Amino acid sequence: MNVSVVLFTSDLRLHDHPPLRAALDGSYAVVPLFVRDRGVDAAGFAAPNRLAFLSESLRDLDAGLRERGGRLVVRTGDVVEEVCRVVAEAEAGTVHMAAGVSAYAQRREERLRAALEGGPCRLQVHDAVITALPPGAVTPASSDHFAVFTPYFRRWSQERLRDVMAAPRTIRVPGTVGSEPLPCRRGLSGVAERLAAGGETEGRKRLMAWLRDGITAYEERHDDLAGDATSRLSPHLHFGTLSPVEVVHRARRAGGPGAEAFVRQLAWRDFHHQVLAARPAAAQADYRPRHDRWRSGSGARADIEAWREGRTGYPLVDAAMRQLRHEGWMHNRGRLLTASFLTKTLYVDWRVGARHFLDLLVDGDIANNQLNWQWVAGTGTDTRPNRVLNPLTQARRYDPDGAYVRRWVPELAGLGGPAVHQPWKLPGPDRVACAAYPDPIVGLSDGLARFRRARGHV
Incomplete structure (x- = not known):
């Protein structure tokens, strides 16, 4: 019996899936496989919000496969070792998978190709999947x-x-290949209260x-x-x-x-x-070094903590950071603003912010997260590396009546109109009424001057 293995990674679907379609076209039976890769855990990438979304996505994938006569096989461990075990159990002749771009994905493909080399099973990697x-x-x-x-x-x-491929109608899975139970979202701690549903x-x-x-x-x-x-x-x-x-x-x-x-x-x-x-190293190293000497020490640590908690004293920045914690997601305009505030107004290393985002974002993607952070920090592909987003200007443009701030910063919910963006300017009684909200941790002009000195533009 001609059998193929389809290794699912960041392609948890049945519609328009080139590896699955190629496997079904060339084999009598297919093993749809997902490996809960211990290497991902070891790299600190297994954040609760993504694990929750992943669990729901795997369950939905399994349900779709069962509707077509198949099932999802789940294993836990080193991805190469587990694929080789399944290949042996199914006597498979081909492993199909989507191409990845990160250094980890490239090493995974190289290791898997080397492990299968010389044996009866070959690896076929498909582009335009992810x-x-x-x-x-x-x-x-x-x-x-x-x-x-x-x-x-x-x-x-x-x-x-390429053309879009239809979802398969029928999938045969060998009964000889066993599976672990599907992961479950229930019991995961640290999941955002309003996390989007997966699948x-x-x-x-x-x-x-x-x-x-x-x-x-x-x-x-x-x-x-x-x-x-x-x-x-x-x-x-x-x-x-x-x-x-x-x-x-x-x-x-x-x-x-x-x-x-x-x-x-x-x-x-x-x-x-x-x-x-x-340039896989750009996940951690400056794509275009600016010779930054990012702030460190107790002052920087206090500013970082205020930024993470959404207590910088700039309501639009804080609203976006609180949305991130509450939903595991942030509006793109908020991502640009909060990243600019950390890297240029506070002059803190972009890697600190990128790590925090990866800890919380359900869509935390190495390519998009790290390179967007570098773009904002001026160490990436931005052709204007020293641009600074002013949170007050951004507020006037993108939250003019303050509705977004009032949604996410309850200490300021009683303030009407654009005054919500500068509570430190309120007259005495009004400022006292929202005293739970802090004053700005840095003056915008002070932050801008510090950044320009650091980049040698003063």
Whole structure:
């Protein structure tokens, strides 16, 4: 009996799944396998919010497989060792998996290929599963990757994406291969109170609702913090419960300025993946060093803690940080602002902020998280590395009446209108009424002057 193994990683879906389709086309039976990789735990990447979303996604994947006559096989341990065990148990001839871009994903593929080499089983790695366009599919004449988004986007937009593949109707799984019980969200501690639900079923519902009700206004409203007018599809793209290829195709069919702006954001995701694929060290090392001497010591530690807790004294910054803790997610405009505040107003190493985000974000993705942090810090691909986002200017533009702040900072909920953004300027009795909220931990002009001195621009 010809058997293939499909190793699921960040592609937990049945619709538009090239490794699964290739396995079904070439084999009588397939082992859909997910390995709870101890290496991910050891790297500190197994954050509670992502574990909860992962558990629901695996359960939904298993349910979809069972509807088609199959089931999901779950194992725990070293991913290469567990794949080899399943290959032996199933007498499999091929292992199919999606290509990854991180240093860890690249090492995993190399180790697995080496472990299978010389035996009866071969490894087949598939592109355009986790991203819409494979990293390296378009490159400039002088480099192995694009370092600036705009020229990348021009080339990206000209490329033809592969066709979307239908979900399989039937899946046969050998009965000889055993599985551990599916993980369960219940019992996980530290999960955000309002964490989004996981799974392909939920992801497809969200996508359909977004295409029907949200995408048209995206260009005009995507920075509206209180309006919450973004797709919230990022967790599903991170875990692969939605296919980026399918999302781009459907958005383009919807058409219009909103769809065009949305597709541009999906291209940013591909852009960061192609940067990391070419420069895996950028997950921790400056992509473009600025010779920063980031602050340390007790003063910096106190500022970092205030930033993490959402008690910097700048209401818009604090609202975004509290949304992160409450939902395991943050509006993109909030991500830009809070990252700029930490790295440039407080002059704290971007890696500190990136680690905190990875601890909490349900969509915490190495490529997008680390490289977005570097973009904001000025050590990445931003062509204006010394730009600073002023939280008061951002508040006037993106939360003009203060609704977003009042939603997430209850100490200020009684303040009306834009006055909520500068409570330290309130007259005595009004300031006393919201005394539980702190004064700013740094003056914006002081922070800007410190940053400019550090970067040698004074």
